[in-house]
Amino acid sequence: MTASVTSASVVLPIDGQLDRYQLSEPGDWRRPRAPITSRIAYAAAHVVPNVLGDNTPGAPADVDWDATLSYRHELWSYGLGVADAMDTAQRGMGLDWNATRELITRSGREAAVVGGRLACGAGTDQLAAQDVPAGARGLAVITDAYREQIDVVTAAGANVILMASRALARVASSPEDYLSVYGTLLSEADRPVILHWLGEMFDPDLRGYWGSADLYSATATFEALVRQYADKIDGVKVSLLDAAHEVALRRALPEGVRLYTGDDFNYPELIIGDGQYHSDALLGVFAAIYPAASTALQHLDAGDSALARRILESTGALGRHLFAAPTYYYKTGIAFLSWLNGHQRGFSLIGGLASGRSVAHLSEAFVLADRAGLLADPELAADRMRTFLALNGVG
Template sequence: MTLRLPGADGSLRAHTPRADPLVCAPGPPPRSRTVLAAAHVVADPRADPSGPPAVDWDATLAFRRHLWSYGLGVAEAMDTAQRGMGLDWPTAAELIRRTAAEARAEGGALVCGVGTDQLPAPAAAHDRVPPAGHGPAPAAVRDRGPAPLAAVRRAYTEQLALVEEAGARPVLMASRALAAAARGPEDYLDVYGELLRQSSGPVILHWLGPMFDPALHGYWGSPDLDRATGTLLELIAAHPDRVDGVKISLLDAGRETELRRRLPAGVRCYTGDDFHYPELIAGNQSDFSHALLGIFDPLGPLAADAVRALDRGDTPAFRARLDPTVPLARHLFGPPTRHYKTGVVLLAWLAGHQSHFAMVGGLQSARSLPHLARAYELADGLGLFPDPALAEARMRSLLAVYGVGA
């Protein structure tokens, strides 16, 4: 049977669901690259989306076991888990504790996000979008009383201690509060330098671009990306033994390639580029990126299988596996990029990893029905649904809710 899927122009197109799912076998972690999937959280669908965040812990942890079973590591409490978009710090802290306990039981690799989201948001994200000239944020936004740098340090320190106590590797996430409070590059060097000196082991630094969060415009002290890169490299050069790697989420393959070539020996580049990940991960024998990606939440089994081809030295097989997934990734992460989580959760529901399509904060409504229909169509074409009939039935039910006949 066919589905009639809606387009953005109001038209309906016929889609015949794929009958044969892609089959990928569970396996050990890849050897040639470190591969981390930033995982989403499963909401409690009965909770009031305007109230405190409510998580379905059983389904959330089951999804992490799914990722570990295919050899991927889990990047926990990152932006894919709706940090700063519905998931508050107390709930994120509980998520870190529970996932860390599960990782110990399963023997799974785990890194966890460290941020400053205990602090009040300095301004709404949309208010912090810079003007067309890419200058600083308007004075009306700057003067909203950002948290002082001392408060930013304390917030980071609290979260760093919790992650390390849980036994996970910290990922020092980009901070809206720091972006609002910092006067220039020296404040970033001061805050991050103190955190690196405090850490008990190497951490992963995270540069999240403003396409993911407009409040992070001008991170590392300048809207000029060359200057910002210089500040980041200065920080790493001062603490090379404290930095495991850098996750770059700028959606700019050329800039990532240039940056990773300038990193000190032993410091890894983790691609967070959900547009160009196949070419960046492939690289060559001496120059390549590892992966910490939100798109590997829905692509987990396929991604692990592809990277194992690199273990065998078979780059063409890796590209043949992963290149066809890029249209889906570009669709899910299309503007406004910060709402990519909606498509990720849709695919988890269609794949049977959760019983509903609901999100913390009601963000299942952040994307249009045509966007969701296209996500289903692309994922189905890749064979991502273990039970295509279940995915088809669930997609039909979603279309019916919107009044679109199948």
């Protein structure tokens, strides 16, 4: 997607030297006039910190609730659902359980006001490592922790996303331990939930999830769980950055169980599909590209899959860059773009995570976002980029 240039420009560090970069006009994005129907699409939203809060590593999260909730309203206004309290919101990377519980409750109230689609993560991160004994007692503690968080999500009126558990990854000694914990929770569910399989590239502590570091063995356990409890599962969110694996898995799912892609590299082809199967979406990258993502899905609703694919593919380079290894620092780039677009007062993240990416990385993100038409106000973005570079000694 191409656009005409603007008068806004920034001297950027590109390929190791400083060059003047001219910004382009933003894309011709539009909010939908009717609900999007061709796909169910959630954007996994980040949280905005209070700029005067502590928010250093290890400190309790101090959240700017007005800015955080305003960002969710922005996503809803483009017809997307919000997936809240997920890894994009820094679960396990700064967002403690007290702040998570408040986030879920507040987002639930706001979703009810506007009729926005909302799903929230339920996990076990209120448990400290020393709180979880080994064996059957540990599995019972983990199950109860899940129940506590499920109750919070349900009380907020949101759909439940059963997140992967670091505690379960530590305690489980076999695939049967996973099947026992998840089977208990699914049998108790009063409405279909979303299962979340988060790969170790997003969280190294989840290596060997489902009882094996071998992908095919883990998939067999996962598929067995889904088949047994298909009536309790709305869909599965798979974040493994492996398109071939996702295509094979979605073909194997029982009828009525959706696959929500969590592949922030290959989402264009997976969402468009192969004519027989397609993936729905629950993506962190959608929090960065939501105007383009919404416009693409509107064209898909209208039957123009070719244009929808071109729009999504035009954001692909940005997505691959934001989620480059180490992938778990992708939140830094998403918050950086949020700041450039005026959705938060400062470029900061809870837990001090604003330092998770280099100046060179964020400069490249700036260029790729501009090329994708995702800098809504080029003058504002250029001014903030100059400020960021000057604070980091570039000028």
